[in-house]
Amino acid sequence: MRELVNEVHAWLAWAEESGLQNLAPESRPTEPVKVEPKVKLPLLDAVRTELGECTRCKLHRTRSNIVFGVGNPEARLMFVGEAPGEDEDLQGFPFVGKAGQLLTKMIEAMGLRRDDVYICNTVKCRPPNNRNPEPDELEACEPFLKGQLGAVKPEAIVTLGKFAAQSLLRDSTPITRLRGRWREYQGIPVMPTFHPAYLLRSPGEKGKVWEDLKQVMKKLGLPPAKGGAS
Numbered sequence: 001m002r003e004l005v006n007e008v009h010a011w012l013a014w015a016e017e018s019g020l021q022n023l024a025p026e027s028r029p030t031e032p033v034k035v036e037p038k039v040k041l042p043l044l045d046a047v048r049t050e051l052g053e054c055t056r057c058k059l060h061r062t063r064s065n066i067v068f069g070v071g072n073p074e075a076r077l078m079f080v081g082e083a084p085g086e087d088e089d090l091q092g093f094p095f096v097g098k099a100g101q102l103l104t105k106m107i108e109a110m111g112l113r114r115d116d117v118y119i120c121n122t123v124k125c126r127p128p129n130n131r132n133p134e135p136d137e138l139e140a141c142e143p144f145l146k147g148q149l150g151a152v153k154p155e156a157i158v159t160l161g162k163f164a165a166q167s168l169l170r171d172s173t174p175i176t177r178l179r180g181r182w183r184e185y186q187g188i189p190v191m192p193t194f195h196p197a198y199l200l201r202s203p204g205e206k207g208k209v210w211e212d213l214k215q216v217m218k219k220l221g222l223p224p225a226k227g228g229a230s
Contacts, residue, residue: 070120166178
């Protein structure tokens with residue numbers, strides 16, 4: 001019980017430091033602290049509530065829907081992509097187009113289901129014409145990505161594509177050199193790899209991504225799989 005109380009206090013302190021002040025309630029010393037049996041789902045909901053119908057950057061002008069994230073709020077593994085595409089913008093869910101179908105195959109090749117992991121993007125709104133997210137857009141969404149990571153607390157993170165890796169790791173190294181090598185984000189192991197959309201254009205690179213995912217499986221103690229995603 002004390003561990004849960006400490007976890008909630010630490011997360012609220014982090015939220016306030018990250019700029020999500022509304023997630024940290026006012027101190028009420030005369031009231032006893034109430035601790036729910038599970039804390040991750042309420043905190044993830046709090047991040048979505050704070051995001052609201054966001055107008056913090058120019059992407060809100062052209063979006064159809066905010067694409068927050070989906071999956072297990074207590075996932076051991078978290079996938080972080082770059083930005084929603086057209087299908088994601090229309091449906092309001094990440095990775096539901098062709099790239100998302102390939103990501104599903106990648107997850108299943110690891111012996112998991114999409115419901116076992118948590119999936120989100122660095123920015124929550126689709127950039128016009130699927131252009132790359134710009135620095136001010138990444139900056140505006142960063143507190144909410146950090147909120148998702150802080151709420152889920154995965155044991156490992158897989159970043160998908162250049163912008164996801166560079167944004168999370170604060171490293172401008174090209175993805176061709178970042179991928180396949182373990183890095184760390186606030187104590188959480190991070191495996192950068194190629195984006196599924198890139199693999200659709202360059203199917204010959206799928207083998208490299210499978211090698212990256214096998215490292216993740218080993219890190220999480222998952223049983224070895226027989227083959228990669230086709």
